[in-house]
Amino acid sequence: MIIFDIMALMFALWASYAIRLSIWTPAITSERLLLAALAPVVAIPVFIRLGLYRSVIRYLPEAAIWTIIKAMLIATMSWVIIIFLMEMAGQGIVPRSVPFLYFILGTLLIGGMRFAAKWVLVSGTGLRRDEEPIFIYGAGPAAAQLARALKGHGNRYVMGLIDDDPANHGRDLGGYRVFSSNDLSSLIDRYGIKEIVLSMSSIPVTRRQAVLSRVTGLGIKIRSLPDISDLVDGRYIVSQIREIEIDELLGRSFVPADNELLDQALTGKTVMVTGAGGSIGSELCRLIVRRKPKKLILFEASEYSLYRIEQELLAAGDYPIVPVLGSVTDPKTVERAIRTHGVQVLYHAAAHKHVPLVEANVLEGIRNNVFGTLTVATIALEQKIESFVLISSDKAVRPTNVMGATKRWAELIVRQMAIEAHSKSEKQVFCAVRFGNVIGSNGSVVPLFKQQIAKGGPVTVTDPDMTRYFMAIPEAAELIVQAGALSVGGDVFLLDMGEPVRIGDLAENMIRLAGFHVRDSKNPDNGIAIEVIGKRPGEKLFEELFYDRNNARPTRHPKIMRADSTGIARYDIAAWLQDIEQAILAGDEVQAKKLLFALITAEDPPEQAIAHG
Known part of the structure; x- marks a missing residue:
């Protein structure tokens, strides 16, 4: 660039004389040669000082033209001073229009070269092969x-x-x-x-x-x-x-979080999240730390999951975080974590949620989801925790699989704790929040479809006419916390999931979003096929959020509804749990499953509200 600028300035000076004298070959004298040599000698240091050689030509801004004009103006004025001194010494006379023409031509050449180079580098001559x-x-x-x-x-x-x-x-x-x-x-x-x-x-x-x-x-x-x-x-x-993202096609309306409810539930509180390393649990933790809690207790059975969420939160800021490695089925560990840290708010997200896996491991599913909830809720009641929020599922409504049945049992256990707290006049709130699938969660169908599409298909669906509710994980976490703040005890909250999504449509949309065609009878030769593999054990064709939608009541938040809760005082929950526990200890999977469904089948009539004094 320096070499080009020297040549450009010499050419500008020659052209200035040529224009002024109206002759292509002006006479060459020793004075003119000296002035020609001094022009770049004066100009280049000015250009260096004003940063003309620091700019990356590809990203040269349009405003750089003013710097170029300024640099040429200073260089020209400096050169004019030298001319004046030489004339004073009797070394010849330079026509007065030459410096003016030199400034104009030099600016055009210096600036034009740079912007022309930028245009070539950025635009090229058209579409390249790799573009x-x-x-x-x-x-x-x-x-x-x-x-x-x-x-x-x-x-x-x-x-x-x-x-x-x-x-x-x-x-x-x-x-x-x-x-x-x-x-x-x-x-x-x-x-x-x-x-x-x-x-x-x-x-x-x-x-x-x-x-x-x-x-x-x-x-x-x-x-x-x-x-x-x-x-x-x-x-x-x-x-x-x-x-x-697929959630952009679901047409869900977004409602901003109620900051008053979030602060009421979390700010300045000691909060504990069970299942802190899971999809919902980890998103709850991310939300909680942003609301400035006094302390956050991460309770998780998986060492890797606990390490991962702890490191993520620590990397995001200096938050008061305490990791606790343990199972919700271990009462001593749960009790020690709650008592030692003085937990005030507890979100119980720990659960086995994968329907086919829980269906194949009935005893472990009941032990973790039912008795784990019983352990945590009982200790929460004894330790006088202010707020206990259970993360439930739409599969708890008229369940046909073990996972859904265990979640319904968890709801009943939490409601029973609410009744006990109310009878003791304790200012403790126990509630459950029920919602459908969250996009991108562990075991969700969306990541599975993405993996299958990345491999070229086929995309496997159990039944294309199956429908499911979907919600983004961050939105679910915000609504869970806000629902907990709205609870008066014994509530089952329902999150507005919008309209259910047909799984066949979901698969087709994801294939198209990835830039492929759907291979079908109309397009048999290319694209990605959708393969129907049939329903898995315990799967329902459609899920429900309500036992009776007409009994759902609105809350101050448009996306949160309150279900009328069943008065279950007439059921001896403790006796039923004892029978199920005996079946688990005996390893009798058939009997445990039979007992699991027996009560909730009898409990199926529409939900009615618990009376509060």
């Missing part, structure tokens, strides 16, 4: 900024912008042609598009669901960039481009 042609969906300022950020970065080449507004069609935005969204299919074929990036800031909220539905069936990869307000300093960062 994939893409469209950006959206035609607002955010989309234009994203297109500029992508130019020359990585292997994406922006072919144009897609927009729904007819007023923008055919126009150029930031040098990119805006196309109609109605022509997407033909445009993809014409330009060989491999990917569409959704600039979510450019797409109105009311249109996003329709846009997602439109682009997912095109057989190409769909990715998105978060709202510009979500990124640091409002700048687009290309690494923030991500795959569309």
